[in-house]
Amino acid sequence: MEGDKAASGGGGLVLLNCFVSPFGNRVRIALKRKGLPYEEQPQNLADKSPLLLSSNPVHAKVPVLLVGGKSVCESLVILEFIDDAFSGEGEPLLPAAPCARSHARFWASYVDTKLPECAARVWRSPKGAAAVVEEGKKDLVAVLKTLEAELGAKPYFAGDALGYVDVALVPFAPWFLTYEKFGGFSVAAECPALAAWAARCARENECVAQSLPEPEHVFQFVCGMRKMFGLD
Ligand SMILES: N[C@@H](CCC(=O)N[C@@H](CS)C(=O)NCC(=O)O)C(=O)O
Numbered sequence: 001m002e003g004d005k006a007a008s009g010g011g012g013l014v015l016l017n018c019f020v021s022p023f024g025n026r027v028r029i030a031l032k033r034k035g036l037p038y039e040e041q042p043q044n045l046a047d048k049s050p051l052l053l054s055s056n057p058v059h060a061k062v063p064v065l066l067v068g069g070k071s072v073c074e075s076l077v078i079l080e081f082i083d084d085a086f087s088g089e090g091e092p093l094l095p096a097a098p099c100a101r102s103h104a105r106f107w108a109s110y111v112d113t114k115l116p117e118c119a120a121r122v123w124r125s126p127k128g129a130a131a132v133v134e135e136g137k138k139d140l141v142a143v144l145k146t147l148e149a150e151l152g153a154k155p156y157f158a159g160d161a162l163g164y165v166d167v168a169l170v171p172f173a174p175w176f177l178t179y180e181k182f183g184g185f186s187v188a189a190e191c192p193a194l195a196a197w198a199a200r201c202a203r204e205n206e207c208v209a210q211s212l213p214e215p216e217h218v219f220q221f222v223c224g225m226r227k228m229f230g231l232d
Pocket residue numbers: 018020021022023024045060061062063073074075076
């Protein structure tokens with residue numbers, strides 16, 4: 001890809017993002033962790049910009065990483081791109097061994113296929129759809145417990161330091177408050193080790209602490225979005 005030249009020079013990186021997007025915030029974490037300079041262009045997803053539509057014409061979603069003007073789309077693809085294009089800068093997110101790489105990709109894919117879908121039933125259901133919310137909460141707690149079991153006694157999914165699965169999952173942590181408020185449960189009570197892991201990620205990694213929104217801001221944003229969609 002032509003963009004690799006610009007990428008390996010470290011210049012010309014532009015992130016199209018929305019501050020609450022767990023997917024976009026994965027990319028923030030990865031860029032900050034590598035110490036790469038980039039410009040962030042916040043996107044209004046209710047009124048998509050021509051730049052977003054032209055740089056991600058298939059999905060029209062954030063995040064998009066523009067690399068010397070070329071676009072890289074899909075957050076997990078972007079994380080791998082950053083690992084590949086900037087392999088000289090710091091530790092990679094994915095481990096080198098093929099089995100360990102596959103294992104990490106499996107769990108990141110588990111997060112993507114399971115978590116957002118259950119969570120959306122909790123926070124995005126119309127007021128009054130109590131049975132849908134309840135079922136979503138049950139499924140969401142089961143997903144979080146599965147992730148907690150995979151974490152086990154390790155400080156990070158990757159072992160002793162932040163890795164690919166940690167970066168894939170931790171941007172959902174600021175959403176926990178929103179899930180709790182709409183679902184009527186407590187993540188810390190259901191999954192204490194996972195809650196402690198999320199706090200550890202932010203406490204021990206500046207790249208995480210600097211990349212994630214305040215949980216209350218996410219909640220306010222979601223309340224505004226629900227109003228806009230006529231869900232309340
Ligand atoms: N699989 C995508 C998901 C990206 C995604 O769902 N982005 C949301 C924001 S959190 C979005 O742009 N939504 C706009 C829309 O659905 O129209 C990724 O990992 O990048």
